[in-house]
Amino acid sequence: MYGNVAHNIYAQNNVGIESPAKLIEMLYEGVLRFNAQAKKAIKDGDIEKRVYWINRSVAVITELIAVLDMKGGRVAQYLEGLYNYEIQLLNEANLKKDESRLDEVSNVFKGLLEAWRETTNVAK
Incomplete structure (x- = not known):
């Protein structure tokens, strides 16, 4: 359900995506952006926006799970x-209005984004 939503959002906004590698980078960036918006909503006490932005992050992560190549071995399984743990943290952040859980997810995705950029730049 969420996976198609995330893909459609990015496909609509970025019709000329260069490669699948670029799409993954954009998905990681999306999680970071949506988490920042959710954190602001928590600070502002805006329940509707908090739920909206956290759900957007969950949708993106669900899409990332959907595109994993499970034949890739242990990396894909890891x-x-x-990703499932990060979704769990996002759900807890939503229920408990907990910015620290959002920060934890964002820190993980910052690391993933940096590693992805390094890996895809080397591959080119």
């Missing part, structure tokens, strides 16, 4: 577990 990422699947990591």
Whole structure:
């Protein structure tokens, strides 16, 4: 359900995506952007926006799970577990209005984004 939503959002906004690698980078960036918006909503006490932005992050992470190549071995399995854990943290952040859980997810995705950029730049 969420996966198609995330893909459609990015596809609509970025019709000329260069490559699947670029799409993954944009999805990671989306999680960071949506988490920042959710954190602001928590600070502002805006329940509707908090739920909206956290759900957007969950949708993106769900899409990341959907595109994993499970034939890729342990890395794909690790990422699947990591992504599911991040979704759990986002749900807890939503229920408990907990900015620290949002920060934890954002820190993980900052690291993933940096590693992804390094990996895809080397591959080019």
